[in-house]
Amino acid sequence: MKMKKMMSKRNRAAVVVLGDLGRSPRMQYHALSLARQANLEVDVVAYGGSDPHAAVLENRSIHIHEMKQWPRALQQLPKLLSPLVLLLKPLYQFFMLMWFLCFKIPAPDVFIVQNPPSVPTLVAVQWASWLRRSAFVVDWHNFGYTLLGLSLGRSSRFVAIYHWFEKHYGGMADGALCVTKAMQHELAQNWGINATVLYDQPPEFFHPASLEEKHKLFCRLKNNIGSPCGVRDCVSMETLRTSNSDSNDSLFTTQAETDISLKLNRPAIIVSSTSWTADEDFGMLLEAAVMYDRRVAAILNEDDSVEEEVIWKSIYNGRQYLYPRLLFIITGKGPEKEKYEEKIKRLHLKRVAFRTMWLPAEDYPLLLDLGVCLHTSSSGLDLPMKVVDMFGCGLPVCAVSYSCIEELVKEEKNGRLFSSPSELADELLELFKSFPSECNSLKLLREGALETGLSSRWATEWEEHAMPLVSEVISRHYNKFSKAM
Numbered sequence: 001m002k003m004k005k006m007m008s009k010r011n012r013a014a015v016v017v018l019g020d021l022g023r024s025p026r027m028q029y030h031a032l033s034l035a036r037q038a039n040l041e042v043d044v045v046a047y048g049g050s051d052p053h054a055a056v057l058e059n060r061s062i063h064i065h066e067m068k069q070w071p072r073a074l075q076q077l078p079k080l081l082s083p084l085v086l087l088l089k090p091l092y093q094f095f096m097l098m099w100f101l102c103f104k105i106p107a108p109d110v111f112i113v114q115n116p117p118s119v120p121t122l123v124a125v126q127w128a129s130w131l132r133r134s135a136f137v138v139d140w141h142n143f144g145y146t147l148l149g150l151s152l153g154r155s156s157r158f159v160a161i162y163h164w165f166e167k168h169y170g171g172m173a174d175g176a177l178c179v180t181k182a183m184q185h186e187l188a189q190n191w192g193i194n195a196t197v198l199y200d201q202p203p204e205f206f207h208p209a210s211l212e213e214k215h216k217l218f219c220r221l222k223n224n225i226g227s228p229c230g231v232r233d234c235v236s237m238e239t240l241r242t243s244n245s246d247s248n249d250s251l252f253t254t255q256a257e258t259d260i261s262l263k264l265n266r267p268a269i270i271v272s273s274t275s276w277t278a279d280e281d282f283g284m285l286l287e288a289a290v291m292y293d294r295r296v297a298a299i300l301n302e303d304d305s306v307e308e309e310v311i312w313k314s315i316y317n318g319r320q321y322l323y324p325r326l327l328f329i330i331t332g333k334g335p336e337k338e339k340y341e342e343k344i345k346r347l348h349l350k351r352v353a354f355r356t357m358w359l360p361a362e363d364y365p366l367l368l369d370l371g372v373c374l375h376t377s378s379s380g381l382d383l384p385m386k387v388v389d390m391f392g393c394g395l396p397v398c399a400v401s402y403s404c405i406e407e408l409v410k411e412e413k414n415g416r417l418f419s420s421p422s423e424l425a426d427e428l429l430e431l432f433k434s435f436p437s438e439c440n441s442l443k444l445l446r447e448g449a450l451e452t453g454l455s456s457r458w459a460t461e462w463e464e465h466a467m468p469l470v471s472e473v474i475s476r477h478y479n480k481f482s483k484a485m
Contacts, residue, residue, distance in 0.1 A: 009478055013470075014043045014101070014108040014134075018093060018121045021064065022050025023275075023333070025385055026141065027114050029203055033462040034112075035061035038470065043105040045097070050333075051360065055205060065104055067096050086158055094120035101128035109474045110135040115170065116144030119162055122169035129174075135477040137470060138170055140178040140187065140195060146378035150278040167191055175473040177466060182404040183381040198465045199407075200385045202392025203458040208450060209366045209393070211253070215260045217366040218250035224357050225251060225327070231345060234325045235267060235353040237312050251327075252368070265315055267325035267353070268432050271395070272372040273386040276334025280374040284400070286343060287421035289328065292428050293349040296323045308350050323351070324435040326428065329367065330356045370431065370442070372424070373399035373409075383408045387415075391453040396445035398427050414448040 013034045017027045021044060032055060034042045041061050048066040056062055070089050101111070101124060113125045115138050122138065129136035145163035152159055170176075176195035178184050187193040218225075225235060235251065248255040252266040274280050297304075300321065302311075315325065337356065344354045375384035380403040387397050387408055399409045401417040409415040416431075418424040431442045 010107060010109050011039070012041045012043070012106055012108040013038070014045060014105060014111045016097070016101070016111055016113040016121065016125055017044070017046035018097070018117050019047055019114070020049035021046035022048075022052050024114060025053070025389070026139070026200060027112075028052050028056050029458050029462070030112055030139070030466075031056060031062050032059065032203070033459065033466065034470075035059050037459065037463060037467065040109070041106075043108065045100045045105065050358070053205070053360075055203075063105075065100055067100055090120045094124050097121065097124035098128060101125065102131055107132040108134050109478070110137060110174075110470060112137045112139060112470070115140050115166070116142055116147055118144035118166035118170065122173075123165065126169050126172050133477075135174045135473045136172070137175040137177065137473055138173045139198075140170075140176060140183060142179075142377065142382040143379045147279070150378055174477060175469050177469065179382050180404050180407050182407070183379075186379075186381055196465055196469050199456075199461055200383060200388040201456045201458040201461045202389050202453050206389050206392030206453070211260050211262070214366045214368065215250065215253040215255060217363055218252050219248075221357075222250060225329075225355055233349065233353040234308070234312050234315070234351055235327055235355075237309070237316065262436065264436065265318060265320050265324075266436070267327040268370070268435050269327050269329060269368040270370045270372055270428075271329045271331065271367045271390075272374060274330060274332045274334065274374060276332060276336040276340070278336075279376055279378045281376065281400075282330075282336070282340050282374060283343075284421050284424070285328070285372060285374060286340070286347070288424035288428065289326070289349065289352045289354075290347065291421060291425035292326065293352050295425060295429060296321075296351055299323070308348070311350055322434060323429065324432055325351045325353065326432070328352070328354045328372075329359075330354060331359045333358060367393070367395065369395075371395045371397040373397055376400050376402050377404075380404065388453075391449045392457075394446055394450035394453060396442065396449040398424060410448070410452075413445070414452045415445060 015027055015031045015034070017024045021028065024046065027044075027046070031042045031044050034040045036059070042063065044062060044064045045067060046064070047069050051057070052064070056064075070092055097120065111125050111129050111134055113121055113136070115122060125136055128134070144166050145159050148162050149156070149159045171191060171193055176187065176193050177198045178187060178195040179198070179200060181197055184195050184197050187195045251263075252269070253260055253262055272285060274282060276282065300323075315321070341356055371387065371390040373384050373387050383404065384399070387399060390397055391414060397409060397415040399405055399415055399417055401419050405417065409417060411417055416427045418427060431439060431445070433439065
């Protein structure tokens with residue numbers, strides 16, 4: 001359905017992200033919908049870093065304005081000066097935001113701001129909306145004070161002050177969106193904020209990919225998957241041989257003339273996107289991997305004295321075991337990445353390998369087999385957006401169980417839930433038994449994930465829930481100032 005153009009004086013919106021735009025997919029999708037569906041010019045104010053999706057970069061109605069970040073030299077200050085940084089950094093960010101929102105971009109009809117972070121974002125956007133006579137909508141992804149509480153403790157005075165700012169300035173917005181019904185209830189009951197639920201949904205560019213597209217990706221990633229930093233594991237030996245032999249072969253696929261097929265003894269690919277932060281326990285995934293490795297060896301009655309390379313050589317020569325090798329591809333950037341990479345190097349597993357890399361959004365549809373989500377939510381009220389993208393590609397997910405995750409992951413339909421490394425290891429054993437030919441449970445979950453992904457798309461969700469709110473907020477604000485004039 002073609003959308004009607006909003007009543008608007010300036011025909012302009014501003015999307016504000018105090019973070020890396022390339023790692024803020026929901027705000028990228030807001031920008032696309034405002035440009036495509038609401039026919040507005042859109043200014044995006046955010047940090048640089050990762051590239052946004054090509055659809056954002058190519059849209060002529062979207063104008064990206066990159067702010068300067070807190071100087072790197074000041075990020076290395078001693079912990080003794082942490083209280084000083086907690087005061088100075090928000091001040092620096094506040095003045096940077098005010099400069100861009102009040103002077104660098106044209107005055108918009110509405111600011112749409114991501115929360116968290118809350119301080120100083122909500123303060124700056126509220127002040128800018130008042131100075132520029134614009135409406136102000138908060139998109140609640142989570143609660144900032146709960147994230148700060150992970151590092152400082154919920155009883156910290158800084159957390160209490162942060163909570164006050166978040167509640168006070170969040171409540172001053174002209175409208176609010178949020179990601180779950182649980183969060184909507186919390187905002188209404190304890191914050192006095194009436195929010196509209198806008199569920200994350202995959203955009204149209206997340207879809208199941210053809211085998212040819214997957215083959216091209218695997219050939220392109222040969223070096224990344226090969227033997228990074230000299231690591232030897234169940235994947236590196238075979239990757240080295242395919243790299244040296246036939247350029248039309250990858251670890252997972254083979255090509256003869258124009259025919260492409262999946263290898264029968266290929267590893268199963270499990271993808272997990274993480275921010276490497278405290279609200280995602282990556283250690284749980286490492287423990288589950290170790291348990292899978294040991295349990296497979298026990299089921300197959302393998303002698304502990306059998307060397308790893310003997311098993312790897314037999315796999316390379318075509319032997320198929322009851323349980324496959326697992327290759328975990330871990331994407332994302334964050335503060336704890338290097339710590340866990342060191343732990344991975346010390347594992348020495350027979351049938352499990354890990355690769356950490358940054359994949360652009362366009363490559364997600366090309367990954368195979370299974371997703372794992374470690375997100376637990378600092379508030380217990382938000383949902384992991386990467387799971388939505390995985391469903392859009394027909395990829396089922398095993399996710400950590402917490403209070404509202406069942407709004408997204410449906411047990412036995414599109415995924416599985418787990419509460420411990422042991423439970424995850426059991427699920428991997430069940431789903432990948434007799435891989436790749438007889439995995440009926442995995443096939444059913446894949447069908448359910450695809451059905452979930454196709455049932456609703458971002459553009460439809462935005463048109464039904466966000467568009468009426470944004471249109472009403474702009475019209476109400478416009479009418480208020482028209483009467484005042």
